[in-house]
Amino acid sequence: MRDLSHSAIEGTYMPMGHTATQQAGSGGLTATxxxxxxxxxxxxxxxxxxxxxxxxxxxDVGSRHEVKGRTGLAHLFEHxxxxxxxxxxxxxxxxxxxxxxxSLNGTTSFERTNYFETMPAHQLELALWLEADRMGxxxxxxxxESMENQRDVVKNERRQRYDNVPYGTAFEKxxxxxxxxxxxxxxxxxxxxxxxxxxxLEDARNFFRTYYAPNNAxxxxxxxxxxxxxxxxxxxxxxxxxGHDGKQPPRDGTLPETIGEQxxxxxxxxxxxxxxxxxxxxxxxxTREADAADLALTVLGGGESSRLHNxxxxxxxxxxxxxxxxxxxxxxxxxxxxxxxxxxxxxxPAIEAAxxxxxxxxxxxxxxxxxxxRAQAQLEREWLDQxxxxxGRADQLCRYAVLFxxxxxxLTAVQRVLDITAEEVKAAxxxxxxxxxxxVLVYEPTAPAAENENxxxxxxAAENENEEAAx
Amino acid sequence: xxxxTPKMSFHPQPQGGIAKPWAFPAPERATLxxxxxxxxxxxxxxxxxxxxxxxxxxLDAEPQGLDGVATIMARALSEGTDKHSAEDFAAExxxxxxTLDAHADHPGVRVSLEVPASRLSKALGLLADALRAPxxxxxxxxxxxxxxxxxxxxxxANPARRAAKELSKELFPADSRMSRPRxxxxxxxxxxxxxxxxxxxxxxxxxxxxxxxxxxxLTGIDLDALLGDxxxxxxxxxxxxRPVPPVTADDxxxxxxxxxxxxxxxxxxxxxxxxxxxxxxxxxQVLGVYCLxxxxxxRLDRVLREEKGxxxxxxxxxxxxxxxxxxxxxxxxxxxxxxxxxxxGPALEDAWKVLRTLAAEGLTDAERDVAVQNLVGVAPLKYxxxxxxxxxxxxxxEQHLPDDYQAQLYARLADTGxxxxxAAAVSAFPSDRLVTILVGDASAIAEPVRALGxxxxxxxxx
Numbered sequence: 028m029r030d031l032s033h034s035a036i037e038g039t040y041m042p043m044g045h046t047a048t049q050q051a052g053s054g055g056l057t058a059t060x061x062x063x064x065x066x067x068x069x070x071x072x073x074x075x076x077x078x079x080x081x082x083x084x085x086x087d088v089g090s091r092h093e094v095k096g097r098t099g100l101a102h103l104f105e106h107x108x109x110x111x112x113x114x115x116x117x118x119x120x121x122x123x124x125x126x127x128x129x130s131l132n133g134t135t136s137f138e139r140t141n142y143f144e145t146m147p148a149h150q151l152e153l154a155l156w157l158e159a160d161r162m163g164x165x166x167x168x169x170x171x172e173s174m175e176n177q178r179d180v181v182k183n184e185r186r187q188r189y190d191n192v193p194y195g196t197a198f199e200k201x202x203x204x205x206x207x208x209x210x211x212x213x214x215x216x217x218x219x220x221x222x223x224x225x226x227x228l229e230d231a232r233n234f235f236r237t238y239y240a241p242n243n244a245x246x247x248x249x250x251x252x253x254x255x256x257x258x259x260x261x262x263x264x265x266x267x268x269x270g271h272d273g274k275q276p277p278r279d280g281t282l283p284e285t286i287g288e289q290x291x292x293x294x295x296x297x298x299x300x301x302x303x304x305x306x307x308x309x310x311x312x313x314t315r316e317a318d319a320a321d322l323a324l325t326v327l328g329g330g331e332s333s334r335l336h337n338x339x340x341x342x343x344x345x346x347x348x349x350x351x352x353x354x355x356x357x358x359x360x361x362x363x364x365x366x367x368x369x370x371x372x373x374x375x376p377a378i379e380a381a382x383x384x385x386x387x388x389x390x391x392x393x394x395x396x397x398x399x400x401r402a403q404a405q406l407e408r409e410w411l412d413q414x415x416x417x418x419g420r421a422d423q424l425c426r427y428a429v430l431f432x433x434x435x436x437x438l439t440a441v442q443r444v445l446d447i448t449a450e451e452v453k454a455a456x457x458x459x460x461x462x463x464x465x466x467v468l469v470y471e472p473t474a475p476a477a478e479n480e481n482x483x484x485x486x487x488a489a490e491n492e493n494e495e496a497a498x
Numbered sequence: 499x500x501x502x503t504p505k506m507s508f509h510p511q512p513q514g515g516i517a518k519p520w521a522f523p524a525p526e527r528a529t530l531x532x533x534x535x536x537x538x539x540x541x542x543x544x545x546x547x548x549x550x551x552x553x554x555x556x557l558d559a560e561p562q563g564l565d566g567v568a569t570i571m572a573r574a575l576s577e578g579t580d581k582h583s584a585e586d587f588a589a590e591x592x593x594x595x596x597t598l599d600a601h602a603d604h605p606g607v608r609v610s611l612e613v614p615a616s617r618l619s620k621a622l623g624l625l626a627d628a629l630r631a632p633x634x635x636x637x638x639x640x641x642x643x644x645x646x647x648x649x650x651x652x653x654x655a656n657p658a659r660r661a662a663k664e665l666s667k668e669l670f671p672a673d674s675r676m677s678r679p680r681x682x683x684x685x686x687x688x689x690x691x692x693x694x695x696x697x698x699x700x701x702x703x704x705x706x707x708x709x710x711x712x713x714x715x716l717t718g719i720d721l722d723a724l725l726g727d728x729x730x731x732x733x734x735x736x737x738x739x740r741p742v743p744p745v746t747a748d749d750x751x752x753x754x755x756x757x758x759x760x761x762x763x764x765x766x767x768x769x770x771x772x773x774x775x776x777x778x779x780x781x782x783q784v785l786g787v788y789c790l791x792x793x794x795x796x797r798l799d800r801v802l803r804e805e806k807g808x809x810x811x812x813x814x815x816x817x818x819x820x821x822x823x824x825x826x827x828x829x830x831x832x833x834x835x836x837x838x839x840x841x842x843g844p845a846l847e848d849a850w851k852v853l854r855t856l857a858a859e860g861l862t863d864a865e866r867d868v869a870v871q872n873l874v875g876v877a878p879l880k881y882x883x884x885x886x887x888x889x890x891x892x893x894x895x896e897q898h899l900p901d902d903y904q905a906q907l908y909a910r911l912a913d914t915g916x917x918x919x920x921a922a923a924v925s926a927f928p929s930d931r932l933v934t935i936l937v938g939d940a941s942a943i944a945e946p947v948r949a950l951g952x953x954x955x956x957x958x959x960x
Contacts, residue, residue, distance in 0.1 A: 076543040078518035079879045113504055114511065118804060121795045126868040127514060128875015145879045149515035156512050163506035179807025183763070187810050187836050191763040193655045251518070260512075267507040299651035331576075332588040341585065344641060347648040370648045397589065404595030408614055411546050416882050 037102040037135045037184065037216045056414065056438050058247075058424055061258060065270040066242025069261055070424045070434045072249040074417060080250035082154040083143040083421035084162075085429045087245075088238035090218070091137050091211035091277045091358060099218015100226050102135035103181050104234045108142065109133065110173035113164030120157050127153055135216045138358055139429055145418045148251040152260050155248075159264035162244070165235055174228045182224075185217050193298045197468055198364070201306035204290045204466030205362055211278040212359045242270035245428040250417035280359030284308065285464035293469045300347065300368050302470040303378050307363040309459050312355035313431050319447050319455035324351040324363050325402040326394045326452070327385065327460075332401060334385050335367075343381060345373040357430040363460070375469050386460045393453025402452075403445055410441040520878040522905040525711070525891055530730045533706030537891050537901065538721060539713040544884040545615045547714030549625065550892035553607040555702035556820070558675040558743055564694055565675075566646065566682020568602035571634075571695045571703075573642050575600050575609065578633035579624075587624065596621040598628070603680060604820040605896045607703075612885060615715055619724055626728035629708075632699065639692040646687050657758070657765035657836065657937040660960070664756055664935045665767050665832070669747040676745065676819060704734030709895045713888040742822035747771035749931045752953035757940040758960045764842040764938030766812065768849070769832030772926050774818045775897055776825035779922050781910040783816060783831075786923025788869045789861050790814045790852070791833055797852050798833065806848065808841040816926070821897035831926045839939055843946025846934070850952060853929040860920040869919070874908050 061069040090101050111117050124131045129146040131154075144154040189195040199215050206212040246265070248257050286308055310316035328335045328351030339346035347368045354362040367378050394402065413419045414437075423437040525537040560567050576591070576598055578584040591598055596613035598621075609629070613621040653659045663679055670677035682690075710729055712721065749770035773779050791798040791814025802808045812835030821827030837845040881887050894903050932952070936943060940957045948955045 074543070077878055077882055078520055079882060114508055118795050118800075121793070122868065123511075125793060125795065125872045128871055128877075128879075130876055130879060147517060147520075147875055147878060149517050150875075152512040153514060156509065159506070160508075164504035164508075167504055176804065176807045180803055180810060183808065183836070183838055184810040186763045186838060191657060191761060191765075191836065193652070263509060267505075269505050299655040300648070330588075330592050332585065332592045337585060340645065341641065344644060347645060347652070368648075368652065370644065397593070401589060401592040404617075405592055408546060408595035408597075408612075411614060415544070415546060418879075 037105075056420065058434050058438065059254065060434060063241065063262060063266055065266065065268055066240070067265050067268075068245045068428060069258065070245065070247040070428055071252065071254045071257060072247070072420060072424060073252055073254060074249065075251045077417075078148040078251050079145060079417055080148045080151040080248060080252050081143065081145045081417035081421040082151065082158060083141060083247045083249075083418070083425050084158050085245050085425035086140045086238060087243045087429050088140055088274075089136050089138040090214065090216040091280065092238065092275075093214070093218070096222060097226060097230060098214045098222040099181070099216070100222070100230060100234055101140055102216045102218065103177060103223060103226055104231055105133045105135045105140050106177040106181055107169060107173060107231055108161050108165060110177065111168035112161040113167040114160050115157060115168070120161070123153060123157060129154065137212055137216060137356060139426075141422065141425065143418060143422065145416075151248070151252060151257065155260050155264050158246070159268065162239060162241065162265065163268035165239065166232055169228070169231065169235070171228050174231060178223060178226065182220060185220065185223070189217060194302060194470065197302075197304055197470075200292060200294070200468055201304060201364060201466055202362065204292065204468070205286065205306040205308055206282070206359065210282065210359070211280050212356065237273045237275065240271050240273065241265060241268050242272070243274055245425045245434075247421040247424040247428070247434070249421040249424065277358060282308065282360055284360065285459065285461065286466065287463060289462050290466040291469070292467070293471060295471050295473050297474050298470050298472050300371070301373065301375055301472065302369065303365070303367045303375050303382070304468040304470075305365040305382075306466045306468075307365075307459055307464055308360040309353070309363045310361060310455065311359070312357045312361055315443070315447065315451060316455055317355060317361055318444050319451040320361070320363065320459060321353050321406060321444070322394070322399070322402045322447055322452045323389070323456040323460065324353050325405055326398045327351055327389060328365060329402065329405060334389065335382065338381055338385055339367060339378065345370055345378055345381070383462065386456070390453070390457040390460060393456070394449050396449070399449050399452070406444045407441055410444070522877065522881065522908065523887055524905065525901050527901060530705070530725060532730060532733055533704075533736065534729055534732065535709040535895070536725060536729075537709065537711045537895070538716070539711075539887060539891065540716045541713055541884050541887060542715055542717070544714045546612055546884060547615050547618050547712065547716070548883075548885040548888035549611040549622065550711040550888045551609040551625070551629065552709045552892055552896050553609065553703050554707035554740065555602070555607045555698065556740070557602060557604050557680060559702055559740065560675070560698070561694070563686055564689060565678055565686040567690050567694050567698045568607055569681040570639065570642050570646060570687070570690050571698050572600035572602045572607045572609070574634050574639055574695055575628040575632050577638040577642065578635055579627035580631035580633065581627055584633075584635065584638045587628070591621065591624055594621040594624070596624075598625065604676060608892065608896070615719065618719060622724060622728040626732055629703065629729070630732040634692050634696050634699070636692045639690075639695050643687060643690050646681065647684055650684055650687075657761070657763070658834070660756055661765045661767035661834075661935045661937045664754055664937075664958070665769050665933060668752075668754055668933050668935070669749065669769065669771060671746060671748075674743070674746070704737060705729070705732045706734060706736045709892070711888045711891045711895070713891070714884040742820065742826065744826050745771060745819065745828035747828070749933055750953070751930045751932055753934040753936065753947055753955040755940045755944055755947070755955065755957045756935065756937040756960055757957055758937055759939055759941065761839060761937070761939045763836045763838055764936050764943055765836045766846070767832060767834050767935040768932050769830055770932055771819070771828045772816065772831040774821045774827040774829045775899055775903065776821060776827060781907060782914045782918040782922035783926055784873065785866065785869050785911060785914050785919040786861065787814050787816055787831070787926060788873060789865050789919065790856065790923050790927065792869070797856065798849060801848050801852060802835075802837070802845055806841070806845070808837045808845040808848075809835050811835055812849070814927070818893075818897055821899070823898040827897070833927070839942050842936065842938060842943040843950065846947060846952065847950055850929055850950065853927055856920070857924045857929065861916050861923070863916050866916040866919050870911055870914070873911055877908060
């Protein structure tokens with residue numbers, strides 16, 4: 028299944044490059060839960076196969092907590108968390124972690140902000156000290172200079188990932204249609220240029236005072252750790268940070284299960300080909316229905332044996348690529364995203380008719396047993412990939428703790444997907460993958476495509492720029 | 499402002515414990531009766547197994563005028579075999595929860611399989627079928643060709659890819675395969691058909707010149723028996739080793755602007771050609787290039803991002819293009835990133851200032867120490883997964899390096915001093931021998947860039 032996370036999650040810096048992930052025996056994994064007196068929830072999971080340890084901290088704040096006129100603030104603030112705190116100078120957080128042989132980053136999405144370090148096991152204490160320092164004392168270091176600098180960095184992040192690439196703002200437009208004006212999920216975490224310009228140092232300070240508290244966070248530590256020692260360090264470094272209840276609950280994300288009509292926007296832009304994209308409101312994350320919808324999208328538009336791939340790319344030959352992605356959301360309906368780029372000379376209505384036909388047939392007949400087996404095998408592998416690294420496991424433990432109150436659910440997620448029946452998948456498709464539950468975005472190119480006969484290329488130098496330097 | 503005075507108790511920065519030993523895994527090497535080289539590596543806990551296959555089918559082996567045939571062949575390997583139709587093959591593979599990717603690059607074709615260990619046997623059978631008896635049906639190949647033609651405008655529109663294409667064209671002589679797009683142009687791809695794909699396969703794909711790397715938790719798997727039944731059943735003749743053409747490049751300092759009227763950012767790609775891993779300078783070059791632009795705290799980003807805010811980030815890197823057993827290979831050395839349009843001139847000026855300062859004053863010992871600690875220290879995390887280990891082992895094979903190259907590299911990095919790292923970085927990025935590609939709005943950036951004096955400025959259409 029196409030991974031939508033890059034569109035929904037804003038990062039702090041361009042990472043050095045991530046290798047594909049692998050599985051590490053979800054069967055044997057266990058996790059223990061703890062809570063400090065100040066409200067910080069802690070999840071620990073041991074795995075001594077490799078001498079590494081991951082620290083992951085989820086703050087229960089994301090772009091859904093932002094208010095009108097301040098979109099993008101949660102993400103901009105996340106950048107400021109790397110600009111020093113009482114005992115950490117300037118870029119010290121990066122310098123110290125990398126100098127200890129660790130890797131790190133932070134990301135912001137609709138429902139949470141996360142910060143993570145993967146360390147050689149013997150450097151775990153440093154990562155805990157650093158996270159505690161900024162949780163408790165960021166405002167001692169935060170100043171106008173960092174604010175102005177990171178505002179410029181984030182605006183360039185927006186240009187690079189959205190404004191200067193073809194179809195770059197498609198996801199933003201689909202989200203804005205699927206979640207109405209005024210809804211907390213109406214805007215994406217990157218925010219608008221105008222709002223990024225408008226954010227003030229005082230806004231950032233208030234954001235910290237409101238949301239950055241030990242009782243609004245979950246800390247997980249996974250890997251080659253001594254749980255007793257780890258817990259002692261956590262108590263030592265985080266234990267005296269005062270909790271507070273400044274946080275306002277996010278605005279209510281409740282929406283009707285379906286949009287109730289077909290919304291439509293045609294974008295005329297300089298893009299290389301026509302495209303049809305659709306967003307569907309899907310069941311909220313954490314439910315059986317969400318897992319059923321995930322399987323439905325996988326059968327329809329995940330991988331090279333999916334119905335839409337076979338129909339549009341293989342048989343009709345009307346599309347370059349066709350696939351579904353899923354953005355799971357816990358506080359509002361999830362979002363299913365269809366993305367079809369047309370082949371040369373093909374008009375959008377031909378694609379749309381074929382998509383409608385495939386979706387209607389699927390809703391009527393449901394998946395075949397073979398399709399269920401394939402979709403479950405694919406989702407199982409994706410889950411195994413998530414749990415394969417200590418960092419991936421730490422992130423999932425935090426996710427289930429923050430969004431669903433129970434980190435243990437991360438360890439049983441695969442089984443829940445495997446328990447879904449074909450009937451449930453059919454029901455999810457019939458209820459949600461309907462024309463009256465979608466926002467349609469059509470791209471029509473403004474300039475004649477491929478005027479340059481010397482055509483293009485796939486040189487991958489720039490793509491490989493993040494190749495790890497030690498290779 | 500009261501909360502600028504934190505209420506928590508502070509403790510001194512912890513110093514860290516004793517590092518636990520870790521070494522890059524040593525693979526076991528063997529040759530099957532059919533001549534296939536096999537590297538295997540047991541990684542406890544890694545239950546998604548990674549299999550990488552190197553095929554000695556380099557791009558320079560493509561027939562004249564058929565650029566892209568290696569790519570189409572790589573893609574067509576999974577479009578049906580003597581046992582399965584194209585659709586059935588895709589379905590069977592996904593039934594295993596597997597992914598199979600194949601791509602063609604200068605050193606050869608690489609096929610990558612990832613599958614849960616519990617279903618390795620079946621997936622390895624499918625992989626073996628794809629290599630041993632690909633069907634290359636006319637209709638499927640024709641579809642892949644059309645699909646490839648449809649992809650080209652998308653790549654053309656992507657600023658990073660457009661920049662990479664232009665840099666290759668600038669650096670390498672026109673008769674070198676490296677000067678031309680890896681996956682072909684519209685003109686060459688249009689000529690490809692099933693017969694051409696089969697001819698390329700017959701000429702260059704055989705077990706005797708291929709290597710399979712298998713990495714993962716192999717507990718309870720009789721890999722010898724499994725290989726015998728799958729990849730071991732692949733047959734083929736032997737082939738004389740192919741000569742590797744030398745790599746030459748023109749790195750006369752100059753600027754090419756690929757015009758994108760109205761672009762809000764300029765994509766930068768500044769590069770030249772340098773040593774590959776066979777050269778003794780490689781560890782020092784890795785270290786020096788990291789200090790220059792490996793991460794957010796390296797010299798380039800310290801100024802361009804963290805001081806000036808011109809960019810989300812720029813990176814300096816070395817990427818092997820192709821190696822040869824005799825050490826005559828080369829890598830691409832480059833600086834890449836994007837900056838907002840109006841900061842293009844100032845950002846380039848700062849980048850050159852960083853390079854000149856580096857050449858004049860050198861790296862500091864502290865910079866070198868942090869870089870070594872990072873590059874060596876991250877190894878256990880970098881190689882946590884089977885896929886990461888398999889990828890590096892396959893790269894080593896492809897680049898004619900010994901199986902313990904990566905393990906030795908860490909020792910050599912640790913032994914590299916500040917002076918060597920400085921020298922390597924400075925000779926990798928001499929400020930007057932760099933080809934600069936800018937994909938951006940020429941009307942806004944050409945004048946400020948000319949004023950910098952970093953070489954002749956030429957504007958080409960987007």
